[in-house]
Amino acid sequence: MSASISIGQSLLRRGVLLHLNPTSLSFTQQVRTLRRRTEASSMSYDKQLAAAKKAASVAARLCQKVQKALLQSDVQSKSDKSPVTVADYGSQALISFILQKEFPSMPFSLVAEEDSGDLRKEESRETLHRIMELVNETLASDGTIDTSPLSEEDVLVAIDKGISEGGSQGQHWVLDPIDGTKGFLRGDQYAIALALLDEGKVVLGVLACPNLPLASIADNDQTISEDKVGCLFSAQVGAGTYMQSLDGSLTTKVQVSSTENPEDASVFESYEAAHSSHDLSSSIARKLGVKAPPVRIDSQAKYGALSRGDGAIYLRFPRKGYREKIWDHAAGYIVVAEAGGVAADAAGNSLDFSRGRYLDLDTGIVVTNQKLMPALLKAVQESINERASSL
Ligand SMILES: Nc1ncnc2c1ncn2[C@@H]1O[C@H](COP(=O)(O)O)[C@@H](O)[C@H]1OP(=O)(O)O
Ligand SMILES: [Mg+2]
Ligand SMILES: [Mg+2]
Numbered sequence: 021m022s023a024s025i026s027i028g029q030s031l032l033r034r035g036v037l038l039h040l041n042p043t044s045l046s047f048t049q050q051v052r053t054l055r056r057r058t059e060a061s062s063m064s065y066d067k068q069l070a071a072a073k074k075a076a077s078v079a080a081r082l083c084q085k086v087q088k089a090l091l092q093s094d095v096q097s098k099s100d101k102s103p104v105t106v107a108d109y110g111s112q113a114l115i116s117f118i119l120q121k122e123f124p125s126m127p128f129s130l131v132a133e134e135d136s137g138d139l140r141k142e143e144s145r146e147t148l149h150r151i152m153e154l155v156n157e158t159l160a161s162d163g164t165i166d167t168s169p170l171s172e173e174d175v176l177v178a179i180d181k182g183i184s185e186g187g188s189q190g191q192h193w194v195l196d197p198i199d200g201t202k203g204f205l206r207g208d209q210y211a212i213a214l215a216l217l218d219e220g221k222v223v224l225g226v227l228a229c230p231n232l233p234l235a236s237i238a239d240n241d242q243t244i245s246e247d248k249v250g251c252l253f254s255a256q257v258g259a260g261t262y263m264q265s266l267d268g269s270l271t272t273k274v275q276v277s278s279t280e281n282p283e284d285a286s287v288f289e290s291y292e293a294a295h296s297s298h299d300l301s302s303s304i305a306r307k308l309g310v311k312a313p314p315v316r317i318d319s320q321a322k323y324g325a326l327s328r329g330d331g332a333i334y335l336r337f338p339r340k341g342y343r344e345k346i347w348d349h350a351a352g353y354i355v356v357a358e359a360g361g362v363a364a365d366a367a368g369n370s371l372d373f374s375r376g377r378y379l380d381l382d383t384g385i386v387v388t389n390q391k392l393m394p395a396l397l398k399a400v401q402e403s404i405n406e407r408a409s410s411l
């Protein structure tokens with residue numbers, strides 16, 4: 021008797037299969053799905069987590085190099101978007117390449133932000149060449165990745181692996197090669213965000229935040245001091261969230277803020293007002309009685325900072341019609357969840373990463389600890405209703 025049938029029969033005996041829609045899936049499909057879910061929930065992802073940490077750290081080095089050159093350049097080239105383009109593509113190519121090399125015999129699926137369409141155009145020849153050089157320099161300086169130099173075509177192919185649609189079956193890596201491009205250009209916060217989906221659930225996540233101080237940013241002091249920045253957050257389902265410095269030293273288990281009193285809870289939100297309504301956040305904070313001014317930072321570094329309790333609430337309300345992508349939240353979501361926090365949409369629904377490249381959700385995303393969530397959702401709904409009736 022095959023393993024799938026025996027698992028299927030034991031699940032049937034327990035009545036588990038009745039929870040699936042009998043009209044849309046055949047018995048064999050139901051058994052296969054349940055078997056994968058059962059396996060997924062009891063699996064260890066240690067190897068994948070180690071590979072994700074390595075890939076994100078190597079990509080962070082490429083991004084740091086590009087950002088450093090950008091900040092030393094003159095004003096004119098700072099208004100040029102090309103440095104971030106080079107770093108975005110370079111980071112995606114590196115991570116895609118490293119992950120495939122770590123798991124050569126496994127099927128590889130990557131849902132990532134960038135594709136090579138523009139890079140293949142004639143006018144991008146120099147940019148592509150620069151990306152290839154940067155990728156090769158970074159791989160060579162790491163020294164632990166055994167490879168001959170990549171060609172321009174290798175780089176394009178690695179980037180284009182990110183075309184996957186993800187979904188509720190099998191394993192998919194989810195990548196934002198630079199999250200917070202505006203922050204990157206300003207010399208502020210950005211993150212390299214990598215997660216793994218298994219059967220539609222986020223099972224691990226890594227956030228490399230090269231400019232995030234190792235010490236708390238609760239006091240809103242984001243002055244970047246050279247020797248104390250660079251955090252790597254990592255989380256695996258059921259195993260907690262850890263933070264270490266990007267240079268590899270100092271590993272600490274982290275926990276979200278345990279405050280039950282909204283007055284003590286500081287709020288994180290986007291630096292960019294175009295990404296999230298600051299007005300709505302301040303209305304919510306007022307209703308909750310939050311005393312501290314909001315902490316505005318770019319990227320999923322907000323999730324990282326929240327996971328170690330620098331603040332207690334993250335609010336995100338994009339303009340109407342904006343569709344959130346899974347790579348903008350998957351890694352941050354598990355980093356916060358494994359540190360004891362919870363993320364939901366504005367209506368309180370949990371985030372569903374199983375539907376493809378987009379997170380289709382109600383109005384916005386709110387993140388906090390378990391105790392504050394009910395009061396936060398109430399304030400969110402009141403503020404949203406007030407805004408709607410004033411329009
Ligand atoms: N109009 C927009 N509204 C909301 N988010 C946006 C918008 N445009 C880009 N983003 C994405 O929002 C995220 C950063 O937002 P924030 O820093 O405010 O948290 C990034 O993922 C950024 O993409 P990207 O990854 O290209 O930087
Ligand atoms: Mg992003
Ligand atoms: Mg991005």
Ligand SMILES: [Mg+2]
Nearest residue numbers: 108133198201
């Ligand atoms: Mg982008």
